[in-house]
Amino acid sequence: MASGSQPKLPVINMDDLKPGSESWMLTCDEVTRAIEEYGCFMAIYERVSKELSKEVLDSLKTLFELPTETKIKNTSDTPFYGYLGPNHTRPLFESMGIENATSLDHVQHFANLMWPSGNHHFSENIHSYASLVSDLETTVKQMVFYSYGVEKYIESYGKSSTTYLFRVNKYKPAKTGESNVATTAIHTDKSFFTILSQNHVNGLQIQTKDDEWITVEFLPSSFVVMASDVFMGEFLYTSKKGLGIPFSFHAWSNGRLRSTRHRVIMNGQEDRYSIALFTFKKGITEVPEELVDEEHPLRFKPFNHLKFIDHHSKSPIYVDERAMKSFCGYINAPKQAHSTHRKLKDSLIFFFFAYGFPATIFKQVPSGSITTAAAVVPWEQTMSRDLLSMGSKSKPPVLQIAEYPQWRFLNNIDKTLMVSIQEGPIRPYVDVPGTPETATTPAIEPRRVFKLFRHFNEVEKIRAELDEKALTLLTMAIPNDLFNRVDSRNTAKELWDELEKQFQGTERSIQAKLNQAIGAYEGFKALEGETLADSYSRFNIILNDLRRNGMQKSTSEINFKFLKNLNPEWDHYSVNLQMNKNLAEEDLPDLYSILSQHEVKVKYIVTKQKSISDSLALLTEKSKSVLSSSSKKKNHSKALVTELSDSDTETVEDASSESDVDLKRVADKLALLSSSIHKRYGKKKFYSKPKFENYKRDKYKPKEYEKRPERKTYEKGITDEKGNVCFNRGKPGHFVKDCRAPKVRDFDYYSKKAQLAKRKSEGKVLMAEEECWYDDTSDDEDSAHFTQVHYNLMASVEETINLYKETEETNEVSQTPSDSDLSDNDECSLEEQFLILKTEFDDLKEKIKFERARVIEFSNECELYKCLADDRELEKAEIRKEKAKLESQISEMKSALVNLESEKAE
Ligand SMILES: O=C(O)CCC(=O)C(=O)O
Numbered sequence: 001m002a003s004g005s006q007p008k009l010p011v012i013n014m015d016d017l018k019p020g021s022e023s024w025m026l027t028c029d030e031v032t033r034a035i036e037e038y039g040c041f042m043a044i045y046e047r048v049s050k051e052l053s054k055e056v057l058d059s060l061k062t063l064f065e066l067p068t069e070t071k072i073k074n075t076s077d078t079p080f081y082g083y084l085g086p087n088h089t090r091p092l093f094e095s096m097g098i099e100n101a102t103s104l105d106h107v108q109h110f111a112n113l114m115w116p117s118g119n120h121h122f123s124e125n126i127h128s129y130a131s132l133v134s135d136l137e138t139t140v141k142q143m144v145f146y147s148y149g150v151e152k153y154i155e156s157y158g159k160s161s162t163t164y165l166f167r168v169n170k171y172k173p174a175k176t177g178e179s180n181v182a183t184t185a186i187h188t189d190k191s192f193f194t195i196l197s198q199n200h201v202n203g204l205q206i207q208t209k210d211d212e213w214i215t216v217e218f219l220p221s222s223f224v225v226m227a228s229d230v231f232m233g234e235f236l237y238t239s240k241k242g243l244g245i246p247f248s249f250h251a252w253s254n255g256r257l258r259s260t261r262h263r264v265i266m267n268g269q270e271d272r273y274s275i276a277l278f279t280f281k282k283g284i285t286e287v288p289e290e291l292v293d294e295e296h297p298l299r300f301k302p303f304n305h306l307k308f309i310d311h312h313s314k315s316p317i318y319v320d321e322r323a324m325k326s327f328c329g330y331i332n333a334p335k336q337a338h339s340t341h342r343k344l345k346d347s348l349i350f351f352f353f354a355y356g357f358p359a360t361i362f363k364q365v366p367s368g369s370i371t372t373a374a375a376v377v378p379w380e381q382t383m384s385r386d387l388l389s390m391g392s393k394s395k396p397p398v399l400q401i402a403e404y405p406q407w408r409f410l411n412n413i414d415k416t417l418m419v420s421i422q423e424g425p426i427r428p429y430v431d432v433p434g435t436p437e438t439a440t441t442p443a444i445e446p447r448r449v450f451k452l453f454r455h456f457n458e459v460e461k462i463r464a465e466l467d468e469k470a471l472t473l474l475t476m477a478i479p480n481d482l483f484n485r486v487d488s489r490n491t492a493k494e495l496w497d498e499l500e501k502q503f504q505g506t507e508r509s510i511q512a513k514l515n516q517a518i519g520a521y522e523g524f525k526a527l528e529g530e531t532l533a534d535s536y537s538r539f540n541i542i543l544n545d546l547r548r549n550g551m552q553k554s555t556s557e558i559n560f561k562f563l564k565n566l567n568p569e570w571d572h573y574s575v576n577l578q579m580n581k582n583l584a585e586e587d588l589p590d591l592y593s594i595l596s597q598h599e600v601k602v603k604y605i606v607t608k609q610k611s612i613s614d615s616l617a618l619l620t621e622k623s624k625s626v627l628s629s630s631s632k633k634k635n636h637s638k639a640l641v642t643e644l645s646d647s648d649t650e651t652v653e654d655a656s657s658e659s660d661v662d663l664k665r666v667a668d669k670l671a672l673l674s675s676s677i678h679k680r681y682g683k684k685k686f687y688s689k690p691k692f693e694n695y696k697r698d699k700y701k702p703k704e705y706e707k708r709p710e711r712k713t714y715e716k717g718i719t720d721e722k723g724n725v726c727f728n729r730g731k732p733g734h735f736v737k738d739c740r741a742p743k744v745r746d747f748d749y750y751s752k753k754a755q756l757a758k759r760k761s762e763g764k765v766l767m768a769e770e771e772c773w774y775d776d777t778s779d780d781e782d783s784a785h786f787t788q789v790h791y792n793l794m795a796s797v798e799e800t801i802n803l804y805k806e807t808e809e810t811n812e813v814s815q816t817p818s819d820s821d822l823s824d825n826d827e828c829s830l831e832e833q834f835l836i837l838k839t840e841f842d843d844l845k846e847k848i849k850f851e852r853a854r855v856i857e858f859s860n861e862c863e864l865y866k867c868l869a870d871d872r873e874l875e876k877a878e879i880r881k882e883k884a885k886l887e888s889q890i891s892e893m894k895s896a897l898v899n900l901e902s903e904k905a906e
């Protein structure tokens with residue numbers, strides 16, 4: 001038995017079938033489906049008894065043992081109908097033909113040639129056998145006609161319109177060392193039908209649609225029924241794609257039925273005997289008009305099978321395509337689906353695809369938000385005129401390669417058709433229970449019989465029509481160049497899946513794409529200078545990609561991700577939304593619209609921050625150049641300035657001249673600014689730290705930016721109704737020396753201290769309480785340091801602005817800011833400076849994150865290309881296989897040609 005997953009020929013019980021009964025109708029469908037699928041089936045047919053079979057097969061042994069001079073008496077007007085003896089290309093094969101074997105006279109005529117006094121028993125047996133097998137052929141024909149609803153034509157294909165060639169074959173096994181030349185070439189028979197039987201030695205092989213070979217294992221009382229195309233198959237090789245001669249059941253069915261490609265391979269050590277009953281239609285063979293439709297355009301003119309055989313079998317024996325065409329108008333039709341595609345393109349009205357989006361807009365539509373056609377409409381309203389013209393109710397958008405994702409989505413609009421597309425076409429069937437083995441019949445396995453369309457019920461018919469429609473619409477929406485890549489697919493589902501495969505890639509590349517989408521999502525971060533609208537649009541594209549690749553994120557995660565990764569100028573609003581909205585319930589578009597209301601304000605802040613940051617950078621540059629020119633001139637001052645990334649351990653030597661003192665002062669201020677920020681917020685310094693006797697390295701713990709006091713608390717000391725001021729906590733009520741509250745060293749504290757220090761340095765007199773508070777806090781190292789920091793910071797900002805103005809005017813560095821430039825008015829400068837630095841730092845961190853994401857993205861891309869390369873390799877291997885196959889077929893053809901020529905010579 002054929003093992004495991006190997007395909008098997010359908011086995012159909014052909015006994016006891018009453019025409020019109022349910023089992024008869026079911027068998028009609030079974031037979032037709034089998035021939036459509038395999039071109040043949042195995043019939044269990046007990047009307048040919050085991051005894052008769054045995055006697056006929058035994059008599060073949062006697063027949064082939066006759067001397068050659070007797071056997072060659074078997075001749076015919078038609079070449080190859082008579083005896084064929086062993087020759088150099090086929091030394092182990094012999095064959096004899098009995099024409100009109102359903103007539104006893106004809107069989108007796110043959111017997112009289114073989115045996116001097118005839119062989120009555122032989123003649124009776126062969127006649128009975130041939131008659132019974134011809135009945136089987138008639139039944140099969142009736143069934144197929146019935147299945148296709150063309151039973152009205154059956155009369156003209158009955159026994160009186162058919163001739164029968166009864167051919168008997170002997171295959172000897174190859175002896176050790178001999179090559180197995182008894183094997184026949186791969187061929188299709190050139191008859192209408194062929195019915196085969198054999199002794200117990202197997203050898204027949206049938207080729208499936210998928211080019212697999214089924215070795216036929218004949219069951220007791222079984223016959224292989226084959227739909228064929230031209231007589232004497234094994235000697236007239238026909239290639240799979242070109243030279244098939246259309247005088248056949250295949251032709252009659254207008255290409256609906258398959259003719260069977262088969263061959264014989266001898267493996268065993270015993271002789272094989274086989275019997276083939278070839279049937280031929282007398283008179284005209286014509287394709288029934290009922291079998292011509294859009295999918296099966298007429299391919300053959302009416303033709304006379306026997307006349308053609310007669311005409312073309314004399315010379316030349318090979319019937320080429322031109323001969324066929326001139327004889328019966330054979331049309332070497334393009335592939336069905338493709339021709340359907342062409343035809344339908346001009347005629348069908350489409351209702352399926354109503355709207356279309358170009359990729360650019362579609363990608364921005366939050367993909368989760370479109371689930372129905374109704375949801376599409378608001379987006380459609382925002383589309384351009386061009387866009388609207390892309391799809392209408394009478395014209396489907398043709399699939400553009402780059403727009404596959406949205407095209408695929410649009411097909412989803414019609415749910416009924418999507419059922420056909422996603423589940424595949426309906427194939428109504430009946431499960432037929434198996435029959436157990438009896439004394440006379442073999443067991444037949446339970447099997448599934450697929451119904452023919454005319455036996456579908458109403459629901460099944462509606463669904464089948466939808467299946468057709470789905471295929472048509474899909475076919476129509478595929479542009480020609482793309483169609484060539486998928487036209488081997490015969491159902492909407494196959495076509496759909498193939499498109500999916502081509503566009504989405506194989507499992508591995510799907511995974512790679514998913515990784516890529518995840519990488520893009522993880523690495524999402526508003527780009528420097530990117531507007532809110534652009535960030536939002538980019539984020540939506542990323543989300544869509546993610547969803548398309550099957551990854552869903554929760555609403556809260558999406559919202560949080562977006563808010564958290566906006567540009568820093570949005571921090572304030574973003575934090576606000578995070579704190580005040582339930583992110584699990586808000587829609588991203590709503591959050592976006594809230595944010596976008598603040599866009600103008602945010603832009604203003606950004607511009608302001610930028611101008612401050614530019615000024616600071618300018619100051620740094622100018623200081624550098626002043627210091628270096630001074631250093632060159634005086635030659636006794638070392639460089640004071642280092643780049644941002646420099647360590648903070650460098651020192652500056654004491655300066656001696658006046659200008660050096662000025663320079664040192666500027667440098668000190670910048671270093672202090674940098675140092676203060678560094679200490680407070682853990683940020684790198686802008687400047688190297690000069691020696692500064694008034695403070696030591698501080699141990700001050702940096703405060704979290706987020707925990708800083710609100711600006712309104714940056715008030716000066718508050719005086720109570722009695723005039724008492726407390727500078728410690730900013731609350732009125734007592735002098736600071738009496739204050740028991742712990743000292744709070746906040747921005748206010750240092751700010752106040754800096755102001756007092758400045759006033760003192762300017763020789764101004766302080767109020768008693770101010771003096772007292774100042775003295776009280778001056779023994780504190782940290783305090784001294786920060787007072788200095790703040791003092792210098794205010795001066796630095798002032799200097800920055802002056803320097804900036806100066807540059808605008810003179811465009812060259814000529815002077816350093818003096819003490820008189822210092823101002824104590826700008827109390828919020830530190831906060832602004834801090835914001836800039838924090839932004840830079842955060843940016844840097846995010847840039848690293850982003851670069852990492854890009855690396856992941858890049859490696860995913862590499863993976864994707866690798867997959868594509870693998871796919872190409874597979875394709876190449878397929879082509880190589882196909883080439884090898886074709887080459888072997890050519891060599892088979894050549895040997896058949898040699899063989900024929902040698903026979904012709906004989
Ligand atoms: O011997 C067989 O089983 C098959 C013979 C055959 O293919 C033929 O005669 O055309």
Ligand SMILES: [Fe+2]
Pocket residue numbers: 187188189233234262
């Ligand atoms: Fe054959």
